[in-house]
Amino acid sequence: MLLSSYLAVTVLALNGASGIAQTWQDGPASYNLNNCIRVNTKTDTKSVKCTVDYTYTGNSDKTTASFYFGYFKLVGPDGKEYPPNQVVVSSGESSTTSFFGVSVYKNLPVKVTFFFDYPLQYVSITRLVFANKVFANVPIRGGVTAAPKPVTTTVTTTPSSATAGKFNVSLSNCTPAASGTYTCTGAVLTPMK
Numbered sequence: 001m002l003l004s005s006y007l008a009v010t011v012l013a014l015n016g017a018s019g020i021a022q023t024w025q026d027g028p029a030s031y032n033l034n035n036c037i038r039v040n041t042k043t044d045t046k047s048v049k050c051t052v053d054y055t056y057t058g059n060s061d062k063t064t065a066s067f068y069f070g071y072f073k074l075v076g077p078d079g080k081e082y083p084p085n086q087v088v089v090s091s092g093e094s095s096t097t098s099f100f101g102v103s104v105y106k107n108l109p110v111k112v113t114f115f116f117d118y119p120l121q122y123v124s125i126t127r128l129v130f131a132n133k134v135f136a137n138v139p140i141r142g143g144v145t146a147a148p149k150p151v152t153t154t155v156t157t158t159p160s161s162a163t164a165g166k167f168n169v170s171l172s173n174c175t176p177a178a179s180g181t182y183t184c185t186g187a188v189l190t191p192m193k
Helices: none
Strands: 003-006 023-025 029-039 047-056 062-068 072-075 084-089 099-105 110-117 124-130 133-139 161-164 167-176 182-191
Touching: 047 062, 047 099
Parallel strands: 003 062
Antiparallel strands: 023 029, 029 047, 047 110, 062 099, 072 124, 084 110, 124 133, 161 167, 167 182
């Protein structure tokens, strides 16, 4: 008789330690977090994939591991929850529904990858929920970093010179652009004395 192990799988991260896999045991299975990575696909640039190795350690030689999408989610800094939209196992099988079962063999790891739509501006997973367990600040490899805020200067006439810290700036070939800004194709910086 085939024993079914109904398990929810998700990813965990070491609290504050990125790049190091974490292993944990849950019932007749062990899990090993590989990573969470920001990926770019043809249709979506905000996907995050989180990969774990699932190893059945129970008594039978073979069983069915069942993955329920509802048992895990990512949570953003605004508290919004992001469920997975796809799961893929190393054999190539995949599902986009809320339940996925796959045959597994005792002590033979199966790579399980979950895909989530998670906003680009987030470089870590604020909370990762696994059944009743909650993990904080899970890093996302390949995440984008916030661009530095540009320095702006309000100008009421076409600029020709300005001061920038310890430099005098001479601007040339300036033309008005959108929203009261100017585009200048020439600039000369002269150190102040």
